[in-house]
Structures are given as C-alpha cells and as structure tokens.
Amino acid sequence: MVSTSLKTTNQIVAKPPLLVFQGTLEHYRTILGEQYQVGGSLVNSLIVATSATLLAVLLGTPAAYALARFDFRRKDDLWFWFISNRFMSPVVIILPVYLLASQLRLIGNPALLIAMYLTFSIPVVVWICTDQFRSIPRELDEAAMVDGASPGFIFLRIALPLALPGVVVSSILSFIFNWNELLFALFLTRGDGVTAPVRATSFLSGYDVPWGAIMATGTLIVLPVVIFSLLVSRHLVKGLTMGAIK
Template sequence: MHKKSRFERLLLTVLVILTVFFFMAPIYWLLVTAFKYGRDAFAIPPRWLFFDFTLRNFQEVLSNTQTGRFLLNSIIVSFGATALSLLLGVPAGYAIARSGSRLLNLSSYFFLLLLMVPPVAMLIPFYLIMRDLHLLGSYISLIILDTVFDAAFVVWMMRSYFADVPKEMEEASLVDGASHFGAFWRVALPLSVPGIVAAAIYVFIFSWNDFLFALMLTSPRTKTIPLGILASFSAVGVNWGKMAAMSLFAILPALIISLFLNRYFIRGITMGATKG
C-alpha cells in the first residue's frame, strides 16, 4: 500500500481546511450578522470578531406574529410533500426494481430526465393549471408542485436501493405463504429504511428551501419561511441583521433533522449508489 508522504498529508489537510472554510464562511457571516447592530452589519471593512453584541434582531423576529405563520406554513408544505412523495415514489421504485421489464427499467430514466428540467420551465404551466383548479394560494398547490420533482427523485433513488435488496429473502417469504405485498411490507421495506430516510431528508430540505414555487403559488396566508426572509428587503434597503436572524430560524429545523438522521442519510446514499 502506498504510504502518503508528508507533503501529500499537508496538501490534503490544507484542502480540507479550505473546503470547510468555503462552506462554513457564509454560515459564520450569517451567525455574527444576526447579533449585530445595523452600523456593524454595514461596517467596511467587515467586523468579523469585534462588534457590539445585541439580541434585538431576534426580538424583532420573534415579536413578529408572521414568523410563526411562516414556520407553520413551511412545516405543513414540507411534511406534506415528503409524505406524498414517499407514498408515490417508494412503491413505484420497488415495482421498477422487481419487474424485470426492460420497458419499465427504461421508463425509470424518464424520472431522471424530469430532474434535469429547470423548475422555472414548468412554473407557468403549473400556475395556469392551479389557477383553473382554483388552488392558487393554497397549501395543496405548493405540495403538488414540490411532489412532482420530489417523487421523481424518490423513484430513481429507491429503484437503485431496492435493486440491492436480495430477491432471495423475498422469495423465501413467498414460499412461507406471504403475498407479494406481504413480502414487500415485511421484508423489502424494513431493509430499505436507510434509503427511505435519505430520500425523505432530501425531499424535506428541497421543499423547505423552495422559494420560486412558493413565490408564485402562495398567498399572504400561506407564505413560507423563504418568503419571510424576503420581507427583510424593502425599497429603502436591507435589514441585514433581521434577515440573518430569520435565516437562522429557517435553517434550524432542516439542520436538526439532518443531524439526527445523518447516519441513515449516509448509509442510504452510499448503498443506493452501488447499483444503477
């Protein structure tokens, strides 16, 4: 086995540090800005360490009655889209993986193609459809549109994941008298929990962070947290401190879910990628 030289280890360490800095710098900026007064937020050069500490931005965000509404709307839409995407995508992925039909396997690439379509290209047609169905401004319109893209990802991922589950275990269950649905429910599904959790995390985060669809399809009553952040921007300028505080509230739920389910997410992604 090739032993890494001191230079290679040093280079790898530097690359890791630069990568961590690249991804964490915006989060750090967001964090410190949320605790700054306006004069420090606009200071040039930026004050990264030494500034007057304040909780006023968080007080303004928490005292705003709309903040709770934004969070509740995001929770409803994200959990709704996640549940619907899994309900449609998991059985479809299993059916494609176990069908043995070339036509169905070929059709799975349709879902991959759908993921390549820019969401903005489908926005106007969906807007017109929801308008004709009188669903504009409702939770249902946003959940359905998110599900179109989310379910496609779930189907593609679960197809690969179910392909890794040994068929022999399901066949043994069938020999013992189980139905095909019973084999799926009692054998394939429990073995695929990491993949389902990984898909659910992706779908939840995608729906939680969605801005474009929410901007076009929601009403003031159903606005989600990304649109709440937009409220920090006005004609007279940007309240950077309030925007940063609201952004921290926005990323907190997705961050907590990802941290608690991180091991399932990594296992699901790696196992689902072993077969295509």
Template sequence: MTSTRSLWTQIALLVVIIMVCVFPFYWMVTTSLKTQIVALEAPPVWVFEPTLDNYREALFEDGVLRTLLNSLVIAVSTTVLALILGVPAAFALARFEFRGKKDLWFWFITNRMVSPIVLALPFFLIARNLGLLDKHITLILIYLTFNLPIVIWIVTDQFRGIPYDLDEAARLEGASQFTIMRKICLPLAMPGVAVSAIFSFIFSWNELMFGLILTRTEAKTAPAMAVSFMEGYNLPYGKIMATSTLIVIPVLIFALIASKQLVRGLTMGAVK
C-alpha cells in the same frame, strides 16, 4: 524533512478549505446577533454585544414563525405523500419486469434536470384558474414533481440490495406481493427510506421559486418571506440574517445526517 513539511501544507490546506466552507455561516449568525446600528457599521465590526432582538422581532412581529410553520407543513406533507406513492413504485421497479420501465427512468432523470420555471408557468395559470393560488396543497403537489423521482430512485436502489431469496421463501408460504413488501422488504429498506425522506424534505424546504410565484400571504414559505425583507431602502440586515439562520439550521442538520449519501443522491446514483 520533506514529509513533515508536506504534512503541514496538507493541514494548512484542510484548514483553509474548512474555513472557506464555514465562514459565510459564521458571518450569517454573527450578523443576525447585531442591532441594525451595529450591522450598518463600516467597516464591519467583529466584536460587539450580541442581542436576540432580531430573532424575537422576525419570529413574533413580522410573522416569520408562521412562514416557517407553512414551510414545515408543506415539506412534511409532500414528503409523506411522496413516500406513500413512491415506495410501492420503487418495489415494483426493483422486483418486477414490465414494459415502460425505461420511460419511467427517463422521466425521473429529466425531472432532476428540468428548470422549475418550465413547470412554474403552466402551474401558475392552472392554479389561478382553479383558485389554488396561495394554498398549501398547491405547493405540496408541485413539490412531488421533484420529490417523487428522488424517493423512487433511492428506495429502488435500496430494495435491489435486499436478497431475492427472502421474497421467494415468503411467496412459497403464500404471502402476497404487498405483504412481502410491507413485512419483509420495507423493514430492511428503512435506511434508504429515511435518506429519501431527508432529501425530499431538504429540496422542498429550500425551494424558493414556486413559493414566490404560487403563494402570497396564507401559504407563504420561509424563503419567500426572507426575500420579501429585501424590499425598500433601509434593509434590516440583522433580521434578514436571523431569518436565514432559522431557515438554514434544519437543512444543515439533515444534510449532515445524510452526508454519506448526499453525492449519490444528487447524481441519481451515477456516482457511488
């Protein structure tokens, strides 16, 4: 008897957890399908005739499409750059002994923790002096400060898991370290590389503060755009939620793909 009862409490608890996690998304999507009149009904209505007008207006009339493309270009470029710089560094950290390893680790962890405002202040002044405000490249570079550490950390971890015997065999045949990395270790490390790319993409795509401070119109990112709808009195709630939905869908898909590694990545490997 008690066991069936505890089974039901368990199910009830699990359902509540799922609902609390998912409900805000449900509300976001339904609000995005409401006309302004329906969205402003008090108390809010749960059943209504859905419309895609908010999406159409946001994307094609208010320029959200362009900011989404900006975000995409920036997130993909910074991720590619982080991989190009980070993968060889990760290989060195996993395979070579050298001085200064400790300092690098310290630097990575500090970067995981430091508030973006600390970098945003000097970056703004530097970008302004160099005429780099409102340029894609500025965000691509500044996002490296958090993407590079995460890429290096995840890929190092992956390289460490590859048996050293493989390197040794190749080296006896005269392969250079670079060839060993590219031909032997990298193909085996692909899962880690993919996960690190997903992390890098999510962090860059989600970022607001730098986008807000360092861009105006040309390079404006999607989160910065969504926030700029919040000015004025008659807020277009449906449109804001439509933009939010467009922003959130890709990250949620990526996060679900990488869900098994999410915690390990967020704790920089402290939690297995």
C-alpha cells in the same frame, strides 16, 4: 449570517467590521412579531415540507419496489419518465403552472404547493429506493412466497425494512429540497400562507435593507436543516455510498 443577526443596526454598518461585540436578540424578537410574522411562515414551511416528504415516500417506495422486482411492458420508459421529471428545471414550468392554477383559483392553496413538490420529490425516492430494492436478494421474496406470503406482505414486512437506509436518505434529500424551495412558493402562495424563504424576500423594500432582520430570518431557516442533517448524517453517508462497494 449568524453574527450579523446578533448585532445592532449600528454594529452591522460599522467600519471596520466588528469582530468582537455584545450580542442582542432584538432582530429575532422583531421578525417573530406581528410586523414580519416569520414564525407563522416557518410553521407553513414545516407543514408543506413534511407533508410532501411523507407523500413522496408513501407513493415512491411502492413504485420503486415494482420497478426493481417486476417485469412489465415499457418498464424502461416508465423508469426514464420518473427520472426525467427530476431533470426538468422548475423555471421551465412555473409560468404554465401559475396560469393553470390561476384559472382553477388554486393560488394560495398549500395542497397545490405540496403537489408541485411531489413532482420533484417522488423521482428522488424512486431513484434511490429502486437501487436499494435491487440489492436485496430475490431469494428472500421467493422463500416468503413459498410460505404463502402475498406481494403486499413481502413488500411491507421483508423488503421495506431491509431498504430502510435508502428510504431514509431519499426522505432527507426530499425534505431539504421542500424546505428550501423558493420559486414555486414565491408564485403559488399568498398572504399568511407563504413559506419562510418567501417571507425572507419580503424584507427588501426600496433603499431600506433591514440586514439584521434578513440575517436572523436566514438563520432560523437554515438552523432546522443543519440540526436535522447532523442528527441523520450517519444514515445519509451510509445511503449515499450504498452500492459503491460490493
């Protein structure tokens, strides 16, 4: 993908394929121009993915703490409801969501796309963070309560810092899903508000396939996730293996 994005059109279709060639940034200049407007779609993806991830963490971590620390009626049913939302395939609900959004005239509204991403991001946060909160000794909470600390103080100042690896991992996984998601973005965005994966699909028209532009766009879409994953890989491995060894 990267090598094709750096080839000219003649080099891309050359037979046999060229392994050694003089690279060019022509396709990157093309897709970032007014014709394809990939730069704006990358900004849209960043806004939507970041907003959905932050909201998922803000809403999911208190829910995970409540499930890990408190006993109440139908707790197991609530836990299963959170997880079952993640089990659901997006293609099953895209049609009713599209029809409902059309009636409410929400097609093209980024808030709708963020809300749909929360449907799948919050369960990931709840799932990972609940196990992380359960691994924190209850004695810490009891000691803080003896000193007069409120439940909110215990959550923010004691439990949340200790559960930070789980929060980081759930944030990483949520961001990657939100950044790469195509199905909902394809149906629920329009015009200048489309995300980068949707913009990449718009290059296909008839028999003319601009492989250079497609590969350059794919490289720009993948590159932020690759760099982000490399920077936080240590936290990712630590969070995914937490609880495996007692």
